[in-house]
Amino acid sequence: MSIVERFETIDRRIIFFLIFLAVIVPLLFPIGLKIEVSEPVRMFYNTIEELEAGSFVLISAEYDPSTMPEVYPMNEALVKHCFAKDLKIVSIGLWPQGVSLNQTAMEQAAGQYGKEYGADFINLGYKAGGIVVISAMGEDIPTTFPQDYALRPIEQYGIMEGIENFDNIDLIVSLSAGDPGVREWVMIAQGRYRKDVIGGVTAVSAPAFYPFLDAGQLKGLIGGMKGAAEYETLLGQIGTASAGMDAQSVAHGMIIFFIIFANFFYFLGKRRKR
Amino acid sequence: MRRQGPLIITFITGAVIILQYFIPHRPFSDLQQLFNSWFLVIAVFALILGIGNLSKIHIGRVVRRREHWPYSIVLIVGFVIMFSAGVIWGIQRGTPFYYIFWNIHIPMGSTMFALLAFFVASASYRAFRARTPEATVLLVSAIIVMLSRVPLGNFIWKDLPLVGDWIMAYPNMAGQRAIWMGIALGVVSTSLRIILGIERTYLSGR
Amino acid sequence: MTTDIGTWIAALLTLCIFSFLYRDNPFYKFAEHLFVGISAAYWVCYYIYNILIPNLYNPLFIQGQLLFIIPLILGVMMLMRLFPQPAWMSRFPLAFIVGTYAGYNFITYLQTYAIDQVRATMVRVVDVSAWQEFFAHPGVVSFFNAIAIPVVVVGVITGLIYFFFSREHKGVFGGLARTGVWFLMIAFGASFGYTVMARISLLIGRLYFLLHDWLQLI
Numbered sequence: 001m002s003i004v005e006r007f008e009t010i011d012r013r014i015i016f017f018l019i020f021l022a023v024i025v026p027l028l029f030p031i032g033l034k035i036e037v038s039e040p041v042r043m044f045y046n047t048i049e050e051l052e053a054g055s056f057v058l059i060s061a062e063y064d065p066s067t068m069p070e071v072y073p074m075n076e077a078l079v080k081h082c083f084a085k086d087l088k089i090v091s092i093g094l095w096p097q098g099v100s101l102n103q104t105a106m107e108q109a110a111g112q113y114g115k116e117y118g119a120d121f122i123n124l125g126y127k128a129g130g131i132v133v134i135s136a137m138g139e140d141i142p143t144t145f146p147q148d149y150a151l152r153p154i155e156q157y158g159i160m161e162g163i164e165n166f167d168n169i170d171l172i173v174s175l176s177a178g179d180p181g182v183r184e185w186v187m188i189a190q191g192r193y194r195k196d197v198i199g200g201v202t203a204v205s206a207p208a209f210y211p212f213l214d215a216g217q218l219k220g221l222i223g224g225m226k227g228a229a230e231y232e233t234l235l236g237q238i239g240t241a242s243a244g245m246d247a248q249s250v251a252h253g254m255i256i257f258f259i260i261f262a263n264f265f266y267f268l269g270k271r272r273k274r
Numbered sequence: 275m276r277r278q279g280p281l282i283i284t285f286i287t288g289a290v291i292i293l294q295y296f297i298p299h300r301p302f303s304d305l306q307q308l309f310n311s312w313f314l315v316i317a318v319f320a321l322i323l324g325i326g327n328l329s330k331i332h333i334g335r336v337v338r339r340r341e342h343w344p345y346s347i348v349l350i351v352g353f354v355i356m357f358s359a360g361v362i363w364g365i366q367r368g369t370p371f372y373y374i375f376w377n378i379h380i381p382m383g384s385t386m387f388a389l390l391a392f393f394v395a396s397a398s399y400r401a402f403r404a405r406t407p408e409a410t411v412l413l414v415s416a417i418i419v420m421l422s423r424v425p426l427g428n429f430i431w432k433d434l435p436l437v438g439d440w441i442m443a444y445p446n447m448a449g450q451r452a453i454w455m456g457i458a459l460g461v462v463s464t465s466l467r468i469i470l471g472i473e474r475t476y477l478s479g480r
Numbered sequence: 481m482t483t484d485i486g487t488w489i490a491a492l493l494t495l496c497i498f499s500f501l502y503r504d505n506p507f508y509k510f511a512e513h514l515f516v517g518i519s520a521a522y523w524v525c526y527y528i529y530n531i532l533i534p535n536l537y538n539p540l541f542i543q544g545q546l547l548f549i550i551p552l553i554l555g556v557m558m559l560m561r562l563f564p565q566p567a568w569m570s571r572f573p574l575a576f577i578v579g580t581y582a583g584y585n586f587i588t589y590l591q592t593y594a595i596d597q598v599r600a601t602m603v604r605v606v607d608v609s610a611w612q613e614f615f616a617h618p619g620v621v622s623f624f625n626a627i628a629i630p631v632v633v634v635g636v637i638t639g640l641i642y643f644f645f646s647r648e649h650k651g652v653f654g655g656l657a658r659t660g661v662w663f664l665m666i667a668f669g670a671s672f673g674y675t676v677m678a679r680i681s682l683l684i685g686r687l688y689f690l691l692h693d694w695l696q697l698i
Contacts, residue, residue: 008400015399016392016501023391023683027691027698033425036435039443065383069685070678096526097383100365100375107367125530128317129310131584136310139303143311147534150366187588191596192295203678207670210447211454214632215600217592223674225681226423243698244684249426251391251680256417258399263413266403276568280575287576291583311535312551313580316573318531319555323570325520326562345513352517360525371525377486378493379522382515384686385497391683392501394676408665415669420676436621442670444628448635449667451597452660455636456643458593465586468578476578477571 004269008262015258022254026246033249035242040213041230044198044220045081047171053086055170056163060185061091061098063177067202068101071175073228073241074200075105078173079121081235083113088159089121090169092145094133094180096126099149102175118157125149130180134188138166166193175200182209186217200227281471288469329353415441481695491694494686601636604629635663 051057059078063071079102082089089106093099103123115121124145127133136144141163147153154160162168172189174182174197182199189195196219201209203224212218222231226248228241287309294302332346356379359371366372404410421427422438467473482488496511536555540548554573561570607629614626638660641653649657691697 010399012396012400013502015396019392019395019683023680023687024691027684027687033429035425036428038435038439065380066387067678067682068380068384069388069688070681096523096530097375097379099526099530100367100372103367104376126526127314127531127535128321128527129314131588132310132313132317132580135584136307136314139307139310143307144314145534146538149530150364151529151533184588187592188584191588191591203674203681204671207442207446207667207674208450208454210442211451211597211600214443214447214451215596217596224677225684226677240685240688244681244688245425247684247687248677248680249424249429251683252420252424252676253426255395255398255676255680256420258395259402259413259417262399262402263404276571280571283572283575284579284582287579288583288586291580292586295587308547309576309580312548312554313577314531315536315548315551316554316558316576318527319558319573320577321523322527323558323561325524326559328516328520330562342509345509348510349513349517352514353521356518356521357524360521360529365525365529371522373486374518375522377490379515379518381490381494381686381689382497382511383519384682384689385494386512386515388679388682388686389497389500391679394679398676408661411662411665412669412672415666416672416676419670419673423673423677440624440628441666444631445635445663445666446670448632449639449663449665451601451632451636452639452643452663453667454593455597455640458589458597461585461589462594465582465589468582469586476574 002272004265004272007265008269018254019251022251023247026250027244030243031246031249033246035229035233035245037230037233038227040221040223041227041234042220043213044200044222045231045234047196047198047219048078048081048085048087051085051087051170054088056088056090056168057082058169058172059089059091059102060172060174060176061093061102062095062181063101063175063202064095064097065101067177069240069244070202070225070228071177071200072101072105073225073239074222074231075102075175076109077228077231077235077237077239077241078175078200079105079109080113080237083109083115083120090124090141090159090163091122092124092133092137093126093149094130094184095177098175099123099126103149119159122154122157122159123149124154131184131188133180134184135192138188138193141165141168166195169195171195172197173200174198176205177202178205181205182212182218186212190217200231203227277474277477280477281474285469285471288465292469415446419446482693487693491690494690498686597636601633606630634659639663 061075079089091102091106093102106121106123110117110121125148127144133144142154142160145154148157166189172185172195174185176182176199182197182201185197185199190197197217198220199209199218200222203226206221206223206227209218209221213221222228225241225244228239229245232239232242290302290305290309294306332349335343335346336350356371356374359369359374363369363371402413404413418441419438421430422434427434427438464473468476493511496507499505500508536548536552539545540552554576557569558573560566607626610626610628614622638656640660642657642660642664647653
C-alpha cells in the first residue's frame with residue numbers, strides 16, 4: 001500500500017482522537033483569543049437595548065438538550081439582559097424541552113436580579129402545532145394559554161393583566177434549533193402582525209436566516225455558540241459560550257488542516273495515476 | 275365517504291385559513307380561531323400516535339423475545355419511571371421529573387448529538403475534495419467561513435472576520451434567498467394542490 | 481471531583497454514549513434506549529399538563545364548551561391508526577391537520593419568501609451612496625461595499641434561473657444558470673462551515689460539562 005493510499009484509508013478513530021485533543025486541550029489550557037462582535041449580534045443586542053423599562057418581551061424556546069450547548073448560553077444571557085433592563089418576560093415553548101430549559105435559565109437569573117415569578121416573568125408552557133399556535137396567540141393569548149406550564153391559571157399572575165394578544169407584546173425573541181422556530185415567528189408574527197422579531201439560532205440554521213435580516217424581517221440574529229459568545233461579550237459577562245471559543249478555534253483549525261491534508265494527497269494520487 | 279370526506283375537510287379548513295387572511299372579519303376570523311383551538315388538540319393526538327407506535331413495537335419485541343429485547347425493557351422502564359414521576363409529582367423545577375430531565379435526559383441528548391462533531395471531522399477528511407470548479411468554490415467558501423467565524427481567524431488576519439461577514443451577508447444571502455424562493459414556490463403550489471384535492475398522497479395507506 | 485449523585489449519573493451516561501466512538505456496544509445501547517424511553521415520557525407528560533388538560537379537558541368538561549367534543553372525537557379517530565381494521569378513520573383528523581397546514585403554508589410562504597424577498601432584492605438595485613463612497617475613497621473595503629448589492633441581485637436572479645428546469649440549460653441561459661450554481665455553492669459552503677461550527681460547539685458543551693461540573697478541573 002502506497003503512502004497516499006495509507007493516508008486516504010486512515011482509521012477514523014485516529015481522526016476522532018485528534019478532534020478530541022483539539023477540543024480538550026484548549027479547554028484545560030485557555031489561550032484567551034479576542035472575540036469580535038458581528039453585525040447581526042450587535043443588532044440583536046441593540047434591539048433589546050432600545051426597549052424601555054417595563055416593556056414586554058415574549059421569549060419562545062424552541063430547542064432541546066441536543067442543541068443546548070449552543071442555545072442555552074444565549075438563553076441565559078438574554079434573560080439576564082432583560083432582567084437588567086427591567087423588562088417583563090412572557091415565555092412559551094414550541095418544543096416541550098425548551099420550556100424546562102428556559103424556566104431554569106429564568107429562575108437562576110431571577111435570583112440574581114431579584115425578580116419574581118408571576119410579577120416579572122412567567123412561563124406559559126408548551127403547545128403543539130407551531131405556526132398554528134403563533135397564529136392563535138396573535139388573536140388571543142389567554143385562550144391559547146389559559147394556564148402556565150405547571151397548570152396554574154394565568155389570571156392569578158399580575159404580569160398577565162392586560163395581555164390579550166401581540167398588540168401587548170413589544171418584542172418577540174425566538175430561541176430556535178429548527179422548525180417550528182424563528183421561521184414561523186417571522187412568517188406569522190412579523191409577516192402578519194408586523195411585530196419586531198429577533199432570533200437566537202443554532203449555527204446549522206443561521207446562514208438560512210440572512211435573507212430575513214437583509215429584508216428587515218428579523219431585527220437581529222445570534223448564530224450558534226460563537227454568536228452567544230459575542231452576545232456575552234457585549235453584555236460584559238463571561239459565560240459558557242465565551243469559555244468554549246478557544247476550543248472552537250483550535251477545532252476549526254484542525255478540521256481545515258484535515259481538508260487541506262486530504263486534498264493534498266488526493267491530488268498527489270491523481271498525478272501518480274496519470 | 276372514506277376518501278371524499280377527508281378531501282372535503284381538507285378543502286374547507288385550507289380555504290378558511292386562506293380566506294381569513296384576505297377577509298379578516300366574521301365569519302372567517304371566528305372560524306379560524308375555532309380551527310386553531312381544535313388543531314392544538316388534534317396535533318397532540320398525532321404525537322401520541324407516535325408514542326403509541328413506539329410502545330407497540332417495543333412491547334411486541336419483549337413479548338416475542340426478538341433480538342435486543344432486553345434493551346426494549348430498559349426503554350419501557352425508563353418511560354414508566356419518567357411518566358410516573360410527572361403524573362405523581364408534577365413537572366416543575368424541584369420535582370423528581372425535573373431531576374431525571376436534568377441529570378439523565380439532558381446529558382444523553384446532548385452527547386448523542388456531540389458525537390456528530392467526530393463524524394463531521396471524519397467526513398471532512400474523507401469526502402471533501404476539490405474535484406470540480408464548483409466543489410472548489412464550496413470548499414473555499416467553507417474554509418473562509420470556518421476561519422472567519424472564530425477568534426483564530428481574527429488572530430491570523432484582523433480583516434478576516436470582515437471577509438466572512440461580507441460572504442455571509444451578500445453571496446451567501448443571495449444563494450440562500452434563491453433557494454428559499456424556490457422552496458416557497460414549491461410549497462405554495464403543493465399547498466394549493468392539496469387544498470384542491472389534486473394531491474392526495476397523504477390519504478394513501480390504510 | 482464532584483460528590484453530587486446527579487452529576488455522577490449524568491457523567492456516566494455521557495461516557496456510555498461516547499463509547500460508541502470506539503464501536504457499538506451494550507453501554508451505548510443501554511443509554512440509547514433509556515434516552516428514548518425517558519424522552520417519550522417527557523413528551524407525554526407535557527402533552528397532558530400543557531395541552532390536554534388546559535385546552536381540552538377544562539373547556540369541555542369544566543366550562544361545558546360542547547364544541548370541543550369535535551377535536552376529542554377527531555383525536556380518538558387519529559389513534560385508530562394503531563389498529564388495522566378502523567385505521568381508515570385516521571384520515572379525517574389527518575385531513576384537518578393537512579388542510580390547516582396547507583392553508584397557512586400557502587399564505588405565509590407566499591408573503592415571507594416570495595413577495596417580501598423579491599421586494600428586498602429589487603428595492604435597492606443600485607446603492608448610489610456606496611458607489612459615491614467608492615469613488616471618493618477608492619479601496620478594497622469601499623469596492624466590496626459598492627458591489628455588494630449588484631452581487632445580491634445577480635446571485636438571486638441567476639440562482640432562480642438555475643432552478644428553472646422547464647428550459648434546457650444551454651447558451652446564455654446555461655451560462656446564467658452556471659453563475660447561479662456558483663452562488664449556491666458559496667451558500668452551501670457557508671452552511672457547511674456553520675455546520676462544523678455547530679457540531680464542535682456541541683462537543684465543547686459536553687467536554688466542558690465533564691471537565692467543569694464532574695471532574696472540576698476547570
